[in-house]
Amino acid sequence: MIDLANIRALAAKELRDALRNRWFIVFTVAFAGLALALSAFTQPSGMQMRAMSFSRTAASLVNLVLLFVPLIGLTLGSANLAGDRETGALTYLLAQPVSRTEVLVGKYLGLAGALLATLMLGYGAAGVTMALQGSIQDAGRYLLTALLAYLVGLAMLSLGFLLSTLARKTAVALGGALFLWLFFVFIGDLGIMGTTVSMHLPIGTVFLIAIINPLQMFKIASILILQASLDVLGPAGLYATDQFGGALLPMLLLGLLLWIVLPLLAAIFLFSHQEGLILKARA
Amino acid sequence: MIIARNLTKRYGKLTALDDVSFTIQAGESVALWGANGAGKTTALRCLLGIHGFEGELSINGVDVRKHGKAARAAIGYVPQETIFYDMSVLETLDFYAHLKKAKVERIAAVLEQVQLGGHSAKRVNALSGGMKQRLALAVALLADPPVLILDEPTANLDVQAQRDFVHTVQSLNQAGKTVVFSSHRLDEVIALGSRVLVLTDGRLALECPPRELAQRLGLHRWLRIWVPEDQREATIALFDREGYTYMPNGRSVYVQISHGGKLAPLRSLELANVTIEDFDLIEGELIVQDERHD
Numbered sequence: 001m002i003d004l005a006n007i008r009a010l011a012a013k014e015l016r017d018a019l020r021n022r023w024f025i026v027f028t029v030a031f032a033g034l035a036l037a038l039s040a041f042t043q044p045s046g047m048q049m050r051a052m053s054f055s056r057t058a059a060s061l062v063n064l065v066l067l068f069v070p071l072i073g074l075t076l077g078s079a080n081l082a083g084d085r086e087t088g089a090l091t092y093l094l095a096q097p098v099s100r101t102e103v104l105v106g107k108y109l110g111l112a113g114a115l116l117a118t119l120m121l122g123y124g125a126a127g128v129t130m131a132l133q134g135s136i137q138d139a140g141r142y143l144l145t146a147l148l149a150y151l152v153g154l155a156m157l158s159l160g161f162l163l164s165t166l167a168r169k170t171a172v173a174l175g176g177a178l179f180l181w182l183f184f185v186f187i188g189d190l191g192i193m194g195t196t197v198s199m200h201l202p203i204g205t206v207f208l209i210a211i212i213n214p215l216q217m218f219k220i221a222s223i224l225i226l227q228a229s230l231d232v233l234g235p236a237g238l239y240a241t242d243q244f245g246g247a248l249l250p251m252l253l254l255g256l257l258l259w260i261v262l263p264l265l266a267a268i269f270l271f272s273h274q275e276g277l278i279l280k281a282r283a
Numbered sequence: 284m285i286i287a288r289n290l291t292k293r294y295g296k297l298t299a300l301d302d303v304s305f306t307i308q309a310g311e312s313v314a315l316w317g318a319n320g321a322g323k324t325t326a327l328r329c330l331l332g333i334h335g336f337e338g339e340l341s342i343n344g345v346d347v348r349k350h351g352k353a354a355r356a357a358i359g360y361v362p363q364e365t366i367f368y369d370m371s372v373l374e375t376l377d378f379y380a381h382l383k384k385a386k387v388e389r390i391a392a393v394l395e396q397v398q399l400g401g402h403s404a405k406r407v408n409a410l411s412g413g414m415k416q417r418l419a420l421a422v423a424l425l426a427d428p429p430v431l432i433l434d435e436p437t438a439n440l441d442v443q444a445q446r447d448f449v450h451t452v453q454s455l456n457q458a459g460k461t462v463v464f465s466s467h468r469l470d471e472v473i474a475l476g477s478r479v480l481v482l483t484d485g486r487l488a489l490e491c492p493p494r495e496l497a498q499r500l501g502l503h504r505w506l507r508i509w510v511p512e513d514q515r516e517a518t519i520a521l522f523d524r525e526g527y528t529y530m531p532n533g534r535s536v537y538v539q540i541s542h543g544g545k546l547a548p549l550r551s552l553e554l555a556n557v558t559i560e561d562f563d564l565i566e567g568e569l570i571v572q573d574e575r576h577d
Contacts, residue, residue: 003352009381017368089366095331096382097356 006098007106014110018076019117028118031068035061035122039129054138055226057130058145061123062222065149066215070156070184072118074177076111077160081271082173100272108161108264115153119146145222148256152218155259156181161267165274184215203239211252214259221252284309285330285430285463289338292325292485299325300336301485309343309429312452312462314476314493322485323465324363327434330463331355342430356383359423363435365415367407372399372418375407376425383426393421397451413444420451431455433464437471449474469497503528505565506548509535514557521555522548537565 018024038060081104084090093103123146127139160177167173189210196206210216220240240248285307292300300322307313315323328334330342332351340347347354367375376390394400397417402410410418416436423431433452437445452475456462466472472479473493481489481500491499510518518536522529527548528539538548545564552559 005384006382009378013368013370013378016370020369087366088362088364089368091328091333092360092362092366094333095328095355095358095360095362096379097352097384098382099352 002099002105003102006102007109010098010103010106011110011113014080014107015113016110018111018114024072024076024114024118027068027072028121031064031072031118032121032125034064034068035126036129038064039126039133054130054142057126058142058222058226061126061149062145062219062226064122065152066185066219069115069119069149069153070215071181073115073153073156074160074163074181075174076114077108077157078163078167078173078177079160079170080107080111081161081164082167082170085168086170101268104161104165104268104271108157111157112154115157116150119150119153123149141225144225148218148221148225148253151253151256151260152214155214155256155263158260158263158267162263162270165267165270184213188213188215204243207240211255214256217252217255217259221249221256224249224252284343285461286341287326287329287338288340290326290329290340291337292322292329292334293337299485300329302338303482303485303487304338305480305487305490307461307463309461310456310459312456312464312475312477314472314479315463315465315482316467316472316479316496317465317482320484321482323482324434325485326482327432327463327465330432331358331360356426357428358430358432359420359426359428361416361419361423361431361433361436363438364412365419365422367415367418370407371403372405372407372410373403375418376403376421379422380425385425385427389425389427393424396424397421398447411444413440413447416440416444416448417451420448424455428460430461430463433462435465435467438467445471472496503539504541504545505537506540506545507532507535507537507563507565508548508552509560509562510552511558511560517555518552518557521551521557525551 039057081090084093090103094100123142127142130142159180160173163173163176163180167176192206192209195201195209201209211220220237223237244251285305287306288304290300290303291298303322303326305313315326317323325334329336329340330347332347332354336348342354343357345354345357368378370378372394373390376394377387379385380387380390391400394403397420399414399417399421402414407415407418416439419436431452436452437448440448449471452462452464456475462475464475466475473496476493479489479491479493479496480487481491481496489499497503508518512534515531515534515536519529519531522536522538525548530537540548549559549562
């Protein structure tokens with residue numbers, strides 16, 4: 001039986017720890033600073049320019065999210081359980097009247113709260129700046145992209161926790177997290193481009209392979225929300241609009257939710273069943 | 284009451300606990316004794332339900348395998364070295380109080396009980412080893428559990444901190460708490476335990492009162508004496524001549540001593556002009572039993 005009070009206590013502790021974590025603060029300040037700079041350096045004048053400024057700032061924020069948020073989510077998640085296991089703190093925690101599922105879920109929710117704080121700061125700073133400039137055209141669309149950024153952050157956090165469950169050492173978990181980050185941000189795209197050129201894949205296949213990557217899901221969903229059209233993606237965008245029409249955005253949202261839920265469930269299952277990976281050392 | 288029946292724990296091909304059965308009555312203080320790797324910590328972690336195991340294990344009627352969380356609610360646990368999160372003493376107790384469903388008012392009481400009342404605002408990392416172990420005991424006592432499980436709790440403490448800790452645990456046992464602890468130290472087992480379970484290679488080899496342990500196991504006190512390399516042969520010859528039981532070990536020599544006879548071999552070495560670089564008193568170490576020279 002899951003005890004919500006235990007989950008709440010663990011989540012509160014994790015949130016407090018994350019907000020005191022030096023690296024988390026550096027990431028958050030950098031993200032918020034860059035988001036603020038992006039919005040501040042766009043100086044709109046006239047109605048049309050204001051609209052362009054909003055789209056440009058929101059699109060720049062999407063690119064910023066693509067770099068920063070996965071890195072924060074993956075590193076926060078991967079260092080968590082592995083770090084506790086390495087120091088021995090996890091054994092002591094598990095000796096308390098808590099279940100392993102409560103421990104993992106509590107920790108996850110705490111870090112999810114920390115991630116939310118980062119995004120609220122970044123998107124909030126940029127949003128306030130745009131509002132002051134009078135360039136924010138549609139607060140609803142802006143908030144939707146912020147929500148998408150949060151979903152992709154949670155997906156990366158889930159993957160980070162999965163790595164943390166599998167790795168015995170923090171360094172290994174962090175190494176895995178950096179590899180995944182590089183893969184999703186750079187290598188994945190390059191791989192698809194190379195495969196497409198060498199194997200002459202049809203455009204539909206290219207699109208489906210691309211959207212397996214949660215970052216691509218976030219990017220395409222954000223473009224749909226901000227511009228209501230995928231023309232900027234070229235033939236793949238046209239194909240997607242033609243094939244899926246209005247169902248594309250819900251499909252992408254569902255995809256992101258699956259990227260959150262499936263790795264998290266896998267992490268919970270492994271954490272609950274792989275005893276050898278839970279303890280620091282055998283007695 | 285703690286009941287273990289045919290408790291077995293395997294790590295792949297290694298059997299850490301092999302068909303161990305015991306019963307511990309409420310209010311008893313029972314020591315687990317054994318060399319490193321004998322299975323003491325494994326047994327304690329099975330009691331906590333952290334390890335999976337074969338056999339049956341119950342604490343106050345609660346099946347540890349099926350209801351590990353409920354079993355842990357009846358236990359206060361102090362490990363050899365407690366790793367706390369980076370919080371203040373008060374935050375730490377507050378966090379664990381929530382997990383243990385203890386009333387927040389208990390925090391002040393347990394802090395006083397372990398004499399940490401004046402340190403509540405300190406960061407845990409700023410505490411000494413002895414204070415950290417007292418904090419671990421405070422955490423263990425938060426929910427006023429009927430059972431305390433202590434895994435070599437004084438191993439990293441200085442002599443005074445060891446005595447203080449043992450005294451506190453003695454008081455808790457006298458107040459009715461069941462205490463299960465592991466230790467390497469004969470004096471600690473005698474001071475704290477009412478019964479000893481001796482584990483050897485994961486098996487329960489012996490069960491006896493603490494005062495019989497030394498005699499039953501043939502444990503002795505040893506002095507480990509460090510002498511210069513060029514005086515090692517002279518030292519061995521001297522101990523041979525004077526009929527000591529001894530065992531050379533690297534730059535040191537273990538020599539068996541009787542109670543009250545600690546100074547005798549040191550005096551003999553001094554009279555023979557052997558330089559004593561250092562010495563240490565070893566209480567009942569099992570590792571030297573098979574290799575001694577008679």
